[in-house]
Amino acid sequence: MNELTLYYLAAMSLMLVGFMGLVWKRNLIKMVLAFTLIDTGAHLFLVALGYLPGATAPIVDDAGMFAQAQSLMVRQGAVVDPVVQALVLTAIVIGVGVTALMLSYVVRIYARRGTLDIAELRRLKW
């Protein structure tokens, strides 16, 4: 088991904890927290997926590397994958927005029904 497998396992365990919370908790706020755990696990998983052993951050800030980049000769595996990092950068912001939206629904539900227990909200059941 190398270190990368450890990263994947940690991220997936975090996601699994989130799923467990989503399924077994009945308090709406705890379910929102579980959702953010799944979110964070997915972010960690994506970043770990783009990691290459021995590579640096995808920022070309020394002159030797700039010369390589100018002649399109960046060594394979010199920097980690910038695509997944860009994905995660945007996914974090979307996660914040979606969490805020979920929490505002929770506020409205509490104002309307006076409870946060999802088992007592039976209107949507069939």
Added chain:
Amino acid sequence: MKQLIGSVFVLVMGLFLWSLVPLLGPSAGYLSTYFTQHGVADNHTANLVTAVVVNYRGFDTLGEVLVLFASVSGATFVLRRRDGLPTAQPWPASEFLATGARALFAPLVVFGAYIFVHGHLTPGGGFQGGAVVASAVLMLLLVNRDRHLPHGLMTWLESLSGFGFVLTGLIGLAVGGSFLSNKGLMPLGEWNTLFSGGLIPIIYVLVGIKVGAELSALLDVMFHSTGDADHQEGQA
């Protein structure tokens, strides 16, 4: 029965996630290889992530800004009606919080602006800088709960920066042949200096202003969502 279904779901999910692990390994796809090879030569940006976010996948970033806008609008819409919410009597802010927030507000705004201006050089950018600016606004609201942000100013900042983003993209379409194209319009500048990267710093500053205004508006809505007695009387 419900517990059983839940347990089975978690078990299946766990097995699915764990079975993925042996299939994964370090690999560089075609696109990421292209981006790392051509990113600096195409855009003269030091930060390759910024080149991907703002230039190569800039259209996706526009969609992502739209998602943020939609979620903030949704939260505002849901929290706008105040009837039924418990009336909150917040504690007054302590002396430490009040003094600290007043001292830190201006430096935090400047720091946020620094982060989104240097998005093409350092690991920063519009989203991070906007979040830092919003945290400054959060401290302001924590100290004075009755304060309302200037609604008109926030709307204008948000609309104009969003409009600027789309306009920059359309100018790129007219001049360089593709949406948000970085060719031909502005000189790319010298690598690793503040004025480099062509259109990229301009777009990231616009994104920073937009994200800062949106998150601040969200905080404003959430802070004033508790029902206050005189407001409800006014509605009734």
